[in-house]
Amino acid sequence: MKCRVCRGPAIIDLPRHNANFCAEHLQQLCRRQVEKAISDHSMIERGQRVLVAVSGGKDSLALWDMLVELGYEADGLYIALGIGDYSDQSREYTERFASERGLNLRVVSLRDDYGFDVPTASAATRRVPCSACGLTKRHLFDSAALEGAYDVVATGHNLDDEAAVLLGNTLHWDVEYLARQLPVLPARPGFPKKVKPLVRLTERETAAWCIVRNIDYIVEECPMAAGNRHLGYKDTLNRLEARSPGTKASFYLNFIERMAPLIADQRLSESGQLSRCSQCGAPTTEAVCAFCTLVSKSAAHAPVPVELLSRSGRKGKGA
Ligand code: Q46
Ligand code: ZN
Ligand code: ZN
Numbered sequence: 001m002k003c004r005v006c007r008g009p010a011i012i013d014l015p016r017h018n019a020n021f022c023a024e025h026l027q028q029l030c031r032r033q034v035e036k037a038i039s040d041h042s043m044i045e046r047g048q049r050v051l052v053a054v055s056g057g058k059d060s061l062a063l064w065d066m067l068v069e070l071g072y073e074a075d076g077l078y079i080a081l082g083i084g085d086y087s088d089q090s091r092e093y094t095e096r097f098a099s100e101r102g103l104n105l106r107v108v109s110l111r112d113d114y115g116f117d118v119p120t121a122s123a124a125t126r127r128v129p130c131s132a133c134g135l136t137k138r139h140l141f142d143s144a145a146l147e148g149a150y151d152v153v154a155t156g157h158n159l160d161d162e163a164a165v166l167l168g169n170t171l172h173w174d175v176e177y178l179a180r181q182l183p184v185l186p187a188r189p190g191f192p193k194k195v196k197p198l199v200r201l202t203e204r205e206t207a208a209w210c211i212v213r214n215i216d217y218i219v220e221e222c223p224m225a226a227g228n229r230h231l232g233y234k235d236t237l238n239r240l241e242a243r244s245p246g247t248k249a250s251f252y253l254n255f256i257e258r259m260a261p262l263i264a265d266q267r268l269s270e271s272g273q274l275s276r277c278s279q280c281g282a283p284t285t286e287a288v289c290a291f292c293t294l295v296s297k298s299a300a301h302a303p304v305p306v307e308l309l310s311r312s313g314r315k316g317k318g319a
Helices: 023-040 058-069 084-101 110-114 118-125 129-147 159-171 175-180 203-212 229-243 247-266 290-299
Strands: 012-014 019-021 049-054 073-080 105-109 152-154 193-195
Touching: 012 203, 019 023, 023 058, 023 203, 049 058, 049 129, 058 073, 058 084, 058 203, 073 084, 073 110, 073 129, 084 105, 105 110, 105 129, 110 290, 118 129, 118 290, 129 152, 129 290, 159 175, 159 203, 159 229, 159 247, 175 247, 229 247
Parallel strands: 049 073, 049 152, 073 105, 152 193
Antiparallel strands: 012 019
């Protein structure tokens, strides 16, 4: 097996590119795909400060590594969600990555800083765990970005994630969600700009990046994700991809290029009438925002062990 570029020994075959690559040219390919995503969608300008949402998994650590390598000023934010051993280990991987590279990492602990964790919030609010978790993460990333005067929040959603969400939205013809499924969300009053620079890379490619770059990451998935629909869509797409390499990329990237512009006017109005939360100042349609409501219910609830809830998670990444 020879590298397509240098004809040296290859370490990975990528059927969607109909080629094999050595470690050096795999990195070149990944860098080019990320640079293309950033420039095609005007994600980050030179000199802007980026806050990377890091979870300790391969995608977010690869993203942080690539952004720094590409010369962006990128700090990390890790949220300790209190999901048992999974959270403890993912925090260790994240902290080790940051300290070995001398990068700035901010850690927010739901239990220490807000008096609750995701399993308890799920029980206290009767939301599925990923809903309570997603709401919490969105709020904390938004507020940390605004407080720290970051220009952009970057998340590690990859091609597999986005294609799976697209498949779900398409199967339900959820036009409003389809119209919003873009790799960039512009800043709005009270909300930072959000970008997904890995949308042109598969998870196999981000995992390979981590291996060749000596990045140790948590391999286990969040226990709350087990059996969710998102994983089912990924599995379906993987089977299509195995039969016809390139299907996943063409499904998602052609949607973004050809279809999304045609349905752009179906986007839900997100500006609406927003006031400020009386407790935290975040934009909200109510007197108190959904996050502050969740905090007050969850912090008053007795802690719920993760084992009680780990089978009820419904949604993975994208929450
Ligand atoms: S961490 Fe949170 Fe994910 Fe776990 S509880 Fe769900 S949303 S699956 S990316
Ligand atoms: Zn090569
Ligand atoms: Zn609030």
